[in-house]
Amino acid sequence: MxxxxxxxxxxxxxxxxxxxxxxxxxxxxxxxxxxxxxxxxxxxxxxxxxxxxxxxxxxxxxxxxxxxxxxxxxxxxxxxxxxxxxxxxxxxxxxxxxxxxxxxxxxxxxxxxxxxxxxxAKNKKIAVLVVDGSRISRHSMTALLRRHNFITFEATDAAQGMEILRSNSNIKLAIIDDNISGIEMISELRKLYSKEDLGIIGVSSDTTSGLSARFIKSGATDYLHTPFCHEEFFCRIMQNVERLENIATIRRVANLDYLTGLPNRRHFFDRVAANQKTTPHDQSLAIIDIDHFKAVNDTFGHDCGDYTLKELAKLVAEFFADFTAARFGGEEFCVFFSNVAPEKVIDIMENFRDAIENKVLTFEKQTLSCTVSIGVTHKSKGGINTMLRIADKHLYCAKTEGRNRVISD
Missing domain, CATH: 3.40.50.2300 (Response regulator)
Structure with missing residues (x-):
């Protein structure tokens, strides 16, 4: 609405x-x-x-x-x-x-x-934690934050603040007063949260020279001296939240394929590397390639080719939402499975192949269809690069044996 x-x-x-x-x-x-x-x-x-x-x-x-x-x-x-x-x-x-x-x-x-x-509009989904031993000061800051539609949490000391942070992943900004050993708390927080994931504003009424520098050196992203005017408070909050959003946008652009919106090759390798460390058993990898894709571009034009890639990418995202999938380049897609039995992987890939074969695409009043060839391996010894080489060999076999099929170990 x-x-x-x-x-x-x-x-x-x-x-x-x-x-x-x-x-x-x-x-x-x-x-x-x-x-x-x-x-x-x-x-x-x-x-x-x-x-x-x-x-x-x-x-x-x-x-x-x-x-x-x-x-x-x-x-x-x-x-x-x-x-x-x-x-x-x-x-x-x-x-x-x-x-x-x-x-x-x-x-x-x-x-x-x-x-x-x-x-x-955006602030309705963003939480801010205020850590301050003074009830009046805490309530004053949270009241200001609520004017801007932020979700707010309050803590009286570092221990309570750390517990609230662990329990609420939507907290993107922490405002920490020096009266509760704020600099020490910030140092501890930076062991758990990077500056790209959590903004921290240090707050103090102390006029000691160099205090703001100590906050920043300890890991704060900003500093406010109290008493502050409302306008400065709002500007600092907005600046820190927007900084985090800009970093998130850069990350998203770096990790996603521009045309299809799927994760890209780089992000795929990062995800798989992390996954292989935590789930070393029942690993499989599939490479999917669109059959005769050059003919689609030659017959209907490159705009239609882009449309076809985007439509197939939607099915990739739908079928493999619980796994690690990416556009690998050109007309190739790649899917990594962990903790899935080999026979189950083959069933999933056969269902996907069948869904593509039966999907009718309509582009500028023209209808077309396509098929995919798929190579799958369950041999994870040697790491992801070895799995890619084996799956690619099976993909080549699928192509030479007539396309529109799944070949596995």
């Missing part, structure tokens, strides 16, 4: 710009021009349908931020837009439980709104 964003704005130009940005973020803008209209529209729909509200600070029927109070009291994460840049207005806004505020300086500033909207 497309989530809604409530807009309360009396300026036509600002409204049009926000409507475009919100639609661009694949959200549904609900446009109102006054507090009275916003109350009427909001009351006629389910609150859970809304992701957040974007509210103008100064409206004709709400000149002092009353519309902001309404959105917050309606349990809507609230982003404020304002044409006033004076310190008094800024302080008034930040004293409310808002997500953030956006000054109406120029059109470029509104791009920040798109970033905020994307974050509010």
């Amino acid at each position: 497309q989530r809604k964003v409530l807009i309360v704005e009396d300026s036509k130009s600002s409204m049009n710009l926000m409507r475009k940005l919100i639609s661009k973020a694949k959200l549904r803008p609900i446009c109102t021009t006054s507090l009275v209209e916003a109350k009427h529209v909001f009351s006629s729909s389910a609150p859970e349908d809304y992701l957040c509200a974007v509210v103008d600070f100064d409206l004709p029927d709400a000149p002092n931020g009353e519309a902001i109070d309404f959105a917050i009291e309606s349990f809507l994460p609230t982003i404020v837009v304002t044409g006033s840049l004076d310190e008094s207005t800024r302080t008034t806004i930040l004293n409310k439980n808002v997500v953030d505020y956006i000054p109406k300086e120029n059109a470029q500033v509104y791009e920040y709104l798109t970033r905020l909207l994307n974050r509010l």
Whole structure:
């Protein structure tokens, strides 16, 4: 379901710009021009349908931020837009439980709104751990995090924090105060979690020179000195979470085949190497090759060839979801099995071959079908490279014996 964003704005130009940005973020803008209209529209729909509200600070029927109070009291994460840049207005806004505020300086500033909207949607699946011996400080930080839709966990000391981390894999960021021997905890965490898997922000009110450097050298990815302003806190949180997401994207791009979305050859070798160490028995490897694939490209064109590869890759992903499968290059796919009896592997591969043979593909109103030849080995002695050589020999036999068949040891 497309989530809604409530807009309360009396300026036509600002409204049009926000409507475009919100639609661009694949959200549904609900446009109102006054507090009275916003109350009427909001009351006629389910609150859970809304992701957040974007509210103008100064409206004709709400000149002092009353519309902001309404959105917050309606349990809507609230982003404020304002044409006033004076310190008094800024302080008034930040004293409310808002997500953030956006000054109406120029059109470029509104791009920040798109970033905020994307974050509010993503943050619903991201957890943050706050480790602080002070109950007031913990609650203050978790309250700020919840404004941005984060899942939050609290711990009073390092031992409790470590236990919470072990039990919750969705924690991507830890905020650790120095009062609970935070630097020591960070050092221990880095033995278990890399900087690519867990962001850590050190927090301290101590003014000791070099403390921030000690946090960073111990493994923290960032540092905050208390007391901090809400804006800096949000910016640091967003920066650290987005850093982790960017690393995850780079990993995904490095490990996946661009055309089919399957794991690539490099990722296949990494997965198999790890698997062979933990499950040394009942290992099998299959190489799958599309028969007469050159004829598909020559007859229907390379676009059709790409389409065929993608459709077959979907079946590979479906059939071998519980195993290690990859596009190995060209029209070849590879599957590694562990803890599966050899006869079961052959049954799976025969079922896959049969599914491909009976699948009808439609490309630009043209229908076509294809078959695959498969070579399988259960001889794991010598490692993955030896298995690949043996399976490739069986694949060659399958080709020379008429294709569309499975040949194994």
